Amino acid sequence: xxxxxxxxxxxxxxxxxxxxxxxxxxxxxxxxxxxxxxxxxxxxxxxxxxxxxxxxxxxxxxxxxxxxxxxxxxxxxxxxxxxxxxxxxxxxxxxxxxxxxxxxxxxxxxxxxxxxxxxxxxxxxxxxxxxxxxxxxxxxxxxxxxxxxxxxxxxxxxxxxxxxxxxxxxxxxxxxxxxxxxxxxxxxxxxxxxxxxxxxxxxxxxxxxxxxxxxxxxxxxxxxxxxxxxxxxxxxxxxxxxxxxxxxxxxxxxxxxxxxxxx
Amino acid sequence: xxxxxxxxxxxxxxxxxxxxxxxxxxxxxxxxxxxxxxxxxxxxxxxxxxxxxxxxxxxxxxxxxxxxxxxxxxxxxxxxxxxxxxxxxxxxxxxxxxxxxxxxxxxxxxxxxxxxxxxxxxx
Numbered sequence: 001x002x003x004x005x006x007x008x009x010x011x012x013x014x015x016x017x018x019x020x021x022x023x024x025x026x027x028x029x030x031x032x033x034x035x036x037x038x039x040x041x042x043x044x045x046x047x048x049x050x051x052x053x054x055x056x057x058x059x060x061x062x063x064x065x066x067x068x069x070x071x072x073x074x075x076x077x078x079x080x081x082x083x084x085x086x087x088x089x090x091x092x093x094x095x096x097x098x099x100x101x102x103x104x105x106x107x108x109x110x111x112x113x114x115x116x117x118x119x120x121x122x123x124x125x126x127x128x129x130x131x132x133x134x135x136x137x138x139x140x141x142x143x144x145x146x147x148x149x150x151x152x153x154x155x156x157x158x159x160x161x162x163x164x165x166x167x168x169x170x171x172x173x174x175x176x177x178x179x180x181x182x183x184x185x186x187x188x189x190x191x192x193x194x195x196x197x198x199x200x201x202x203x204x205x206x207x208x209x210x211x212x213x214x215x216x217x218x219x220x221x222x223x224x225x226x227x228x229x230x231x232x233x234x235x236x237x238x239x240x241x242x243x244x245x246x247x248x249x250x251x252x253x254x255x256x257x258x259x260x261x262x263x
Numbered sequence: 264x265x266x267x268x269x270x271x272x273x274x275x276x277x278x279x280x281x282x283x284x285x286x287x288x289x290x291x292x293x294x295x296x297x298x299x300x301x302x303x304x305x306x307x308x309x310x311x312x313x314x315x316x317x318x319x320x321x322x323x324x325x326x327x328x329x330x331x332x333x334x335x336x337x338x339x340x341x342x343x344x345x346x347x348x349x350x351x352x353x354x355x356x357x358x359x360x361x362x363x364x365x366x367x368x369x370x371x372x373x374x375x376x377x378x379x380x381x382x383x384x385x386x
Contacts (some may be wrong), residue, residue, distance in 0.1 A: 140303055148342070149376075217340060220339040221337070221339075222336065222337040224333030224337055225330075226326060233320060250368075254368060
């Protein structure tokens with residue numbers, strides 16, 4: 001009898017196609033398990049919603065069901081969460097997208113969870129009457145927004161803590177760059193030019209698709225300037241703060257950031 | 264040393280570094296990564312966009328005469344600190360590290376620069 005040298009190719013193909021078939025059936029189905037989310041808390045609910053967002057291509061509405069009945073409706077299409085309508089009040093977050101839309105959706109879902117938990121997620125059926133230009137976020141955006149700890153002090157606390165270490169501060173509001181604190185003569189030119197670059201980058205990002213990889217989470221970039229100094233670019237939502245700081249103070253700046261955004 | 268090995272060594276040397284990635288700023292693609300947890304492609308796309316955007320700002324800075332734009336930038340977020348180091352040779356290859364903000368970021372940047380230099384050196 002000939003020894004069997006390799007496993008049957010047919011069996012291997014079946015193993016490979018079964019998960020694919022299951023995935024296709026799931027994507028095409030109008031039914032979804034109405035699993036109760038209670039043990040894992042709000043995090044488990046977000047995981048469950050994020051999973052559905054990640055796996056939903058066709059426009060679908062999902063309902064969150066509490067003890068009193070339907071408490072929210074979620075609209076999902078093209079692997080994006082497009083809307084959350086809670087207690088009959090539609091959410092219209094304007095042009096926000098990515099991180100900021102995720103924060104708004106997360107806040108609404110958290111409020112719904114706090115009032116109505118435990119909740120079940122149920123597929124309601126095909127969604128219509130939405131625009132792909134509406135605010136939207138991905139599953140990753142939603143997970144990140146929901147996991148974001150509430151900062152103890154936030155950007156304001158950070159800026160207060162590091163003000164003494166910076167040589168010049170500029171704040172960009174609209175088009176003008178306004179000095180907050182005087183500094184080295186070349187700082188004005190440097191930071192004004194930098195503010196223009198940031199504005200141009202943002203404009204480019206907004207002109208892009210709805211999926212522009214922008215985030216509204218607070219960030220602080222530390223850029224090299226010369227041997228002794230660094231440029232700080234602190235951003236949160238539409239606010240932009242620019243500063244020159246001593247290179248030797250970098251560690252202190254990082255420590256201040258960590259402290260300000262400690263949950 | 265391959266790039267994948269270099270990224271693993273980089274994380275081994277800095278246990279608080281949860282992710283090390285090698286990518287190309289021109290195409291905005293992460294080509295290799297070593298991470299404590301699995302991340303979706305979208306995460307790497309955003310990491311690349313953040314690196315490219317930050318280096319773009321750094322390059323646009325008007326510096327005093329004779330000072331060249333640096334190849335190391337740091338981005339602090341509420342959850343982590345991100346160190347990006349790009350190749351001084353081609354300005355496109357880069358290594359990004361995500362770590363705890365309490366780590367010595369200069370040390371991580373130095374390790375990333377050494378790794379990048381060794382891994383991309385032509386034999």
